[in-house]
Amino acid sequence: MMAKNEIPMALRAAYLALHRRSEARFAPHGITADQFVLLATLARGDALTQRELARRMPSDPSTVRAMLVLLERDDLVKRDTHPTDARARTVHLTAAGKRKFRQLWKAGESIRAQMVGSLQLHEAETLVRLLGRVAESLDAERVPVD
Amino acid sequence: MMAKNEIPMALRAAYLALHRRSEARFAPHGITADQFVLLATLARGDALTQRELARRMPSDPSTVRAMLVLLERDDLVKRDTHPTDARARTVHLTAAGKRKFRQLWKAGESIRAQMVGSLQLHEAETLVRLLGRVAESLDAERVPVD
DNA sequence: TATTGTTATACTCTATAACTATA
DNA sequence: TATAGTTATAGAGTATAACAATA
Numbered sequence: 352m353m354a355k356n357e358i359p360m361a362l363r364a365a366y367l368a369l370h371r372r373s374e375a376r377f378a379p380h381g382i383t384a385d386q387f388v389l390l391a392t393l394a395r396g397d398a399l400t401q402r403e404l405a406r407r408m409p410s411d412p413s414t415v416r417a418m419l420v421l422l423e424r425d426d427l428v429k430r431d432t433h434p435t436d437a438r439a440r441t442v443h444l445t446a447a448g449k450r451k452f453r454q455l456w457k458a459g460e461s462i463r464a465q466m467v468g469s470l471q472l473h474e475a476e477t478l479v480r481l482l483g484r485v486a487e488s489l490d491a492e493r494v495p496v497d
Numbered sequence: 498m499m500a501k502n503e504i505p506m507a508l509r510a511a512y513l514a515l516h517r518r519s520e521a522r523f524a525p526h527g528i529t530a531d532q533f534v535l536l537a538t539l540a541r542g543d544a545l546t547q548r549e550l551a552r553r554m555p556s557d558p559s560t561v562r563a564m565l566v567l568l569e570r571d572d573l574v575k576r577d578t579h580p581t582d583a584r585a586r587t588v589h590l591t592a593a594g595k596r597k598f599r600q601l602w603k604a605g606e607s608i609r610a611q612m613v614g615s616l617q618l619h620e621a622e623t624l625v626r627l628l629g630r631v632a633e634s635l636d637a638e639r640v641p642v643d
Numbered sequence: 644t645a646t647t648g649t650t651a652t653a654c655t656c657t658a659t660a661a662c663t664a665t666a
Numbered sequence: 667t668a669t670a671g672t673t674a675t676a677g678a679g680t681a682t683a684a685c686a687a688t689a
Binding site: 557 | 654665
Binding site for chain 2: 669
């Protein structure tokens with residue numbers, strides 16, 4: 352079998368394994384894996400607009416909005432009107448949200464350790480590099496419709 | 498930044514890019530990316546039980562059942578009672594299902610070409626190998642709860 | 644005119660638990 | 667007792683389209 356035809360399924364299998372393990376790990380904290388990604392994105396760069404947050408995740412603005420409603424209900428994020436653009440709203444982590452994210456990051460540590468433990472250091476670096484290359488190649492912006 | 502902490506997000510970004518491109522590509526055929534995976538699994542090994550099908554995808558039996566109901570409605574798969582186990586049902590592609598899968602495989606060709614085109618041959622092989630290693634390390638069976 | 648976000652809506656996937664039938 | 671599948675149920679993510687407010 353050619354590697355070409357195996358890449359999609361290998362990628363899917365690895366991601367789904369990660370996703371399911373993360374769901375199970377975060378469930379006791381009342382957080383989904385995708386909500387974790389949202390919190391992590393905010394932890395990296397706070398006070399993003401919803402649009403910018405959606406772009407970075409990446410996800411759809413209306414999807415992000417639905418997620419924010421849930422996270423705001425649990426007091427993990429807060430939305431304020433943008434200082435200079437009255438259409439936009441900025442999103443940031445609350446104190447409880449920051450605390451929760453630190454907990455989750457710690458809770459996920461052993462999953463990350465497990466993944467990297469199956470690889471040599473140079474292999475881990477290679478994997479990240481190749482995944483980045485593949486993701487970029489699939490970027491919809493740069494793709495003819497054919 | 499250590500590669501260790503980047504692996505999960507790099508994996509997610511690459512998978513989501515693939516998933517979204519696949520959804521868009523298959524949508525005109527009335528098929529979702531996950532339904533494609535189910536059809537592909539059947540195309541590889543026909544007449545599986547629902548349980549075995551779920552194990553190979555991998556997915557949950559009740560999820561698979563929901564998907565099968567949709568695909569059966571569209572006459573792409575058919576379920577029969579198992580020849581020796583009256584509890585079980587075997588699943589197979591209909592003629593229309595096989596035809597549809599061939600169409601979808603062809604429709605997805607340029608996506609696979611695009612992914613592999615961003616890599617050298619040995620890199621593609623390395624990627625598949627490393628993804629397999631990572632997926633295996635996350636296999637829930639072999640994991641202490643901690 | 645274009646952009647940000649909201650709302651309504653619909654669909655798919657996901658998964659648990661209780662259940663029936665069978666091994 | 668264990669297993670295969672069904673059913674009911676619930677929740678989450680996904681995404682399109684129409685809309686209001688603002689740039």
